[in-house]
Amino acid sequence: MLSAYEQFQTHIGELHDLLCAISVLKWDARTMMPRGGAQSRGQQLATLTRHAQEHFLSPHFERILHAVEAEVSDENPDSYRVRSVHQTRQAYDLLRRIPLELVTDKAAIEPVAEQVWAEAKAANDFNHFAPFLERQVELARAQAEAIGYDEHPYDALIQEFDPGMTAREVRRIFDKLKTGLLPLLQQITARGNEPEPTLWQQSYPLDAQKAFALDVAQDFGYDLDRGRLDVTAHPFAISFTREDVRITNRYDEHFWPKAFFSTLHETGHALYEQYIDPALTRTALTIDFLGKYPMGGTSSAVHESQSRLWENLIGRSHTFWQVYFPRLQSYFPQQFASTTADQLYRAVNRVQPSLIRVEADEITYNLHIMLRVELELGLLDGSIRVADLPEVWRVKMQEYLGIVPPTDTLGCLQDVHWASGAFGSFASYTLGNILSAQFFLAALQSQPEIEAGLRRGEYHLLLEWLTEHIYEHGRAYPMQELLPRATGHGLTVEPYLAYLHAKFGGLYGL
C-alpha cells in the first residue's frame, strides 16, 4: 500500500510530464513548426492543457491531497515535503477558480496569435495582429476576474509570474528606482557619448558569433548535453526538466553584441534550471501549476535576476572583458584587430535611449519596462484600447526616452509577450535587475574568492554560491523568503542603484 505522499508524488509526477509535454509543443511551435501547423498545434495544446487541468483538479487527486495534508501535518513546515504539499494546495485552490473553457481557449489561441504576431512584425502591420491582441486582452481580463483581485486586474495576473506582487507594489518599487535612475541618466546625457563606434559596421559571420557565445555559455556552466541553442524571432529559455533546458537566439550580421548578450541572458535562465536539485525533478517544487511560466525556478523576477546577472553583472563587466577579449579576438581577428579590451568594454556599455528593449543599455532598459507595465495596466483596466496602442506607444516613448519609433515593428510589435497572453510578465525584468544586484553583492560579500575567480574567468565558485542559495531549491521558497535567506535583506533598490552609479560613473567620468 502506497503512502498518501507516494500517491501524491506519482500524481504530481504525471502532471509534471503533461506540463513538460506542453512546453515541448510550445518550443516546437516557436522554433521548428512550419507555418501551416499553427491551427493544429493550438488544438493539441488546448487538449493537453485540458488534460493537465483535469488531472490536477480531479476528485481522485482532491482525496489524495486531503490525505497527504493529514499525513504531513506534524512534520517540519520548512521541509521540501511539507512545502510541496502546501504549494500544491495553494495552486489547487487558485486553479479551481478558473473555468476549464478559459484555460483551453487561452492554450488554443497562443500558437496562432504568436504566429500572426511574427507575421505582423515582419510586415510592420499592426492591424493584422490587432484582433488577436484584442482577444488576448479579453482572455487576460477574464482570467483576472476568475482569479480575483482587490485593486487592479493586473494584481491577479502578476501572480502567475511573481506571486505576492501587486500593481501598487510594482509602482512603489519602480518610483523609487526612477528617483535614483533619472538623475544618473541626466548626468550621462549631459556628459554625452563618444562618437558611435564603427565596429558594428563590420560583418561578423554567424557561425563564429554562435560558437563564441556558446563557448562563454559553457564556461559559465551551461551543459550542452542537457541543452541546445536555436534561432527564434524572440529569444527565450525553456525547461523540460533540468535534463533538457533549451535556449534560443537571433543574429545580426553587423551588430554582434545583439546575439552575444542575449545568449548570455538566456544562459542565465538555463543555469538556474540545470542546477536545480535533481531530487526535485517531477515534484511540486519544480512545477508551474499555472502554466504561464514553465520553469522550475521560483518566480519570473528571480529567474530574471539570474539572466541579468550573467548577462550584465558578469558579461558586460570590465573584469569579464579583461579575460575574454583575447578570446573574442581569436574568433574575429580582423574585426577586432585595432580594438582594445577597454574600448570594447565601453562599446558594449554605451548608454543611449534606443527603440528596442532587448538591445537597450542597462540604464534605459528599465524605462522600456516601466513603459510596458504602464500600457499593460491600461489595456487591462480598459483605459487604453488596443486600436490606440501604436499611438500611445509613440507618445510614451517620447515621454520616457525622448525618441519615437518610425514603425510599429520597432515599436509596439517588438515583443512577443502579449501575443503569448503573458500580461503581468514585464515587471519581472526590472524586478530581476534589482534582485540581480542584491544577489551578486551577497555572493561577493560572503565569499571573497568568487571575485578572484571572476578575474581569472572561473565561474564555478559563483555558480556554486548561486546554486546553494537559489538554483537548487527550485520553487521551494518564494522570492519573499528566498531573498532574505540568501542576502539577509528584503527587496531594496539600493544595491542596484549603487552598482549602476559605480559602473556608469566610472564609464562616463561622473
Add this chain to the structure above:
Amino acid sequence: MLSAYEQFQTHIGELHDLLCAISVLKWDARTMMPRGGAQSRGQQLATLTRHAQEHFLSPHFERILHAVEAEVSDENPDSYRVRSVHQTRQAYDLLRRIPLELVTDKAAIEPVAEQVWAEAKAANDFNHFAPFLERQVELARAQAEAIGYDEHPYDALIQEFDPGMTAREVRRIFDKLKTGLLPLLQQITARGNEPEPTLWQQSYPLDAQKAFALDVAQDFGYDLDRGRLDVTAHPFAISFTREDVRITNRYDEHFWPKAFFSTLHETGHALYEQYIDPALTRTALTIDFLGKYPMGGTSSAVHESQSRLWENLIGRSHTFWQVYFPRLQSYFPQQFASTTADQLYRAVNRVQPSLIRVEADEITYNLHIMLRVELELGLLDGSIRVADLPEVWRVKMQEYLGIVPPTDTLGCLQDVHWASGAFGSFASYTLGNILSAQFFLAALQSQPEIEAGLRRGEYHLLLEWLTEHIYEHGRAYPMQELLPRATGHGLTVEPYLAYLHAKFGGLYGL
C-alpha cells in the same frame, strides 16, 4: 444536446491531439533533443501514452461508442461516418486486451533505447545495445500475447502496421517474389557491372544536396508551408495532422544519391499525408489507435508503396533523369561536367549486393527485407537469441547476398526499428514495393496523360490520381479494399516483377 456522433467526434478529436503530441515528442527526441533528455522524455511519453489510453478506454467513451453504434446502425456501411465508428470499435476491442502497464513501459523505453542504439551504432558496440534490445523483444512478445494470435507472435504484431497480414501470408508472398527475383539477379550478376563510377569520389556540398532534393520534392507536390526537412541518423517521415508533415534525412558528402533518394522516399510518405482529405483531420480515419505507425495513411505497406513509388518508379526512372539531369548539373556544375543523363541513370541503378538496406538497389533491397523478417520471426519465437544476433546476421547476409558486414554498425545495428520496438514493420517495405508497381500501373493505364506529364517533369496528374485513389481516404479503406478499388486486383507480385524485368533487362541488356 449533442448527437452521439458529435460526442464521438469530440472525444476522438482529443485522442487525436494526444497522439499527435506524442508524435511531436518522438520527432523531437530523434531530431533535436540533447542526449541528457532521454530519460525525462521517456517519462513524458509514458504519461502521455497512458493518458491517451485512458481517454480512449474510459467508461465515458464506451457509453458514447455504444450510443453512436446505435445511431449509425441504419446508415450506409460504406460511408466515412460508419467506417469511423466501425474502425474505432475494432481498435477499442483490441486495445482493451493490452495491459496499461505494458503500454506505458513500451512508451517509456522507446526514446532511451533509440538513443542507446544511436550510441551503439556510432561506436560499433552491439553489447551496449543488447540489454535494450532484449527488453524490447520481451515487451514485443508480451504485446503479442496480449493481442493474441493463432500461429506466430508475429501475426499479432504485424496488425499494428499491416492489419490482416500474417507470417504465413508474408512468407507466401515473399516466396513468390523470390522465385521471380533470384533468376533476374543471377542474370544480372552473370552479366556483371561496368567499373564502379568515379562520380562518388567527388565532393557534393551538403547545402546544394539539400536544396536540389527539396527542389524535386516540391515539384512532386511536397508543401514546405506544411512540412520541413531535418537531419537524423535514420530518415523518417511523421505527421502531426496533414498541416504539419515532417521528413528527415542524413547526408554523405561524397555519395550524393544517399540523401537524394532518401529525401524522395520520405517525400512519398509526406505526400500521402499532406493530401489526405482535410475533413478527415482529427477523426478516427486518420488515427493510428495502436500508436506504432503515427500516420494518417491506411497501413504501413500502402504508405511504403508511395515512398517507393516516388523514390524508385519516378525518381530512379529514365524519364525522370531525362528531365532533371540539367537541373542536377546546375546544382553541381563541376561534378557532373562530363556526365550524361544516361550515365547518371545507370549510376543510380547499379545492381550490386551491398551491406546497407537503405542504400540497396531495387532488386537486392528485397533480400535485405526478407533477411530482417526471418530474424524478427526468430527473435519473437525464441529460436534466435539477442546475443547471437550479430553472428546470425553475418551468416544470413552471406546466404542472401553473398557478403558479410565487417562491423555490426554495417550489420545488425544499421536500422532503428527494433530499438523503437517496431517488430513486424519490416515486411511493409517489400509489400510496399509490390504495391507500388500495382498502383503505378493502374494510374498509367487509367490515364495515359500521366505518362506524358512525367516526360515533361509534371506530376500533378499523377498526384491527383494517387490522391483520388489512395491519399484522400486516409484510413477509411484497409489495404485489402483500397487496392482492388484503385487497381481492380488484389495483391499480386506480377506487375512488380514485370517492372523490374523491363527496367533492369534494359539496363543490363538481358
